[in-house]
Amino acid sequence: MNNLRRNVLKGAGATTVVSVAVMAGLLKPGMALANWNKAGFEAKDLNAALASIGGGGAVASGDVSVKAPDIAENGAVVPVEISSRIAGTESIGIVAEKNALPLIADFKLMNGAEGFVSTRIKMGSTSNVTAIVKAGGKVYRASKEVKVTIGGCGG
């Protein structure tokens, strides 16, 4: 019990050090962002977020499935599993359509990685979770609605 308390305190201390360092300009938030899709992840508009990962003209596909709960009691932790049965799946993007920042993640898969990704996301309100799958130069999509009882995006 006491060990846990120590860890929690240490964790809090470490976070503070990082934020202080950021404020003091020692760590520039932009310095690791070289290849990061900043425009997409900071886009508040769904279409801009989709366009940033090349998902603008995606075609609905029954070979892509989005597995997520029908009702999420806690929007801070919503399990989402995307699987694609399309041969040669190259990437899987995850978008929570009504989040303040809709683009969640974009996974590029290579060298045998299968068309499957499972993770946990934050959702601010009831919304579609959409997967954008790229394979063989084509773009596919699939969605699943998740009803969120308590939003988990803060603000």
Added chain:
Amino acid sequence: MAEPMRIRASMVGGAADVKCLMNHPMENGLRKDAKTGQMVPAHHIITVTATLGGRQVLDAQWGGGLSKNPYLHFRVAGAKSGDTVSVTWVDNTGAKRTDEAKVG
């Protein structure tokens, strides 16, 4: 500074089934601190890469929309028991962490 990840990899039907749990606050920059009323600055993982047996299998970009202490599960075909899987994350402050596990 960053806490280690937990990685578990096992063979399932001819593919390596990799599950990892990372330690990270994943602040999206949209949340107010309940005590101070100040916005909590964004502090989240932005890239995750993984290799299996030395070849890159995953190159992911993340926003702040993943849950705190993120969970990631993926599968890689053509793997064998004993291969090393290595996962690296980098966050928006430049902090990074790499951890490895053997496919069981």
